Amino acid sequence: MWYSAMVLNSTPVLAGPARRLWPWLLAALVPVGLWLYGLGLFVTRRAPFEAELPRRQTPPSELCNLARWDFGPTVRASSFYADWVNHHHPLFLVDGRASPELVEKWASAERDPHPWIEILWREEHTLERVVIRHAGSVEDSHLTARRYRITCLQAGKNGPSVDVDSNTKAVATHDLHCEGARGVHIDFERNGKEMVRVFEVETWGR
Numbered sequence: 001m002w003y004s005a006m007v008l009n010s011t012p013v014l015a016g017p018a019r020r021l022w023p024w025l026l027a028a029l030v031p032v033g034l035w036l037y038g039l040g041l042f043v044t045r046r047a048p049f050e051a052e053l054p055r056r057q058t059p060p061s062e063l064c065n066l067a068r069w070d071f072g073p074t075v076r077a078s079s080f081y082a083d084w085v086n087h088h089h090p091l092f093l094v095d096g097r098a099s100p101e102l103v104e105k106w107a108s109a110e111r112d113p114h115p116w117i118e119i120l121w122r123e124e125h126t127l128e129r130v131v132i133r134h135a136g137s138v139e140d141s142h143l144t145a146r147r148y149r150i151t152c153l154q155a156g157k158n159g160p161s162v163d164v165d166s167n168t169k170a171v172a173t174h175d176l177h178c179e180g181a182r183g184v185h186i187d188f189e190r191n192g193k194e195m196v197r198v199f200e201v202e203t204w205g206r
Helices: 002-010 016-044 090-094
Strands: 049-052 074-077 116-134 147-154 157-164 171-189 197-205
Touching: 049 090, 074 090, 090 116, 090 197, 116 147, 157 171, 171 197
Parallel strands: none
Antiparallel strands: 049 074, 074 116, 116 171, 116 197, 147 157, 147 171
């Protein structure tokens, strides 16, 4: 009992100035914590993305890839993956790289349950086919998207579409004839918990 009393009596008491400093320290730490939390949300949960590239060339009248970056397409996406090192930006979808690096692809955000992308043109065209260079064209084949729907976009409405249920091709070509097309919209179904990864989308037409 005597030893316990000595321990209790020897416990230091928080000094008056330190007691006054503690609330101010706590008040300073709370905003910092909220800022870090918000930054984490910004990185992991992005709002839908949209960007219009500057036009460098006008599409020719013959059959060509209307999604080429220098034709000035608009690219939209439900989300994209970004961490402290890698940014799998949607604009990689139209960069035209024949031998892309692993980072040079679009990847949906980890928590995006319904990933989608759109590529829009500046004028109406006649769409003939869509080519998707999936993750398997550069990475492991199991990362290639299996199920998705490609929809032709016309002025103010959806045009014809094609449903893909069991794709196994790393570079998949889909015939989709559509008059008066303004672009394409692609809805993906995730392979389990995997993010959707696409290196390039080509939209061939006149």
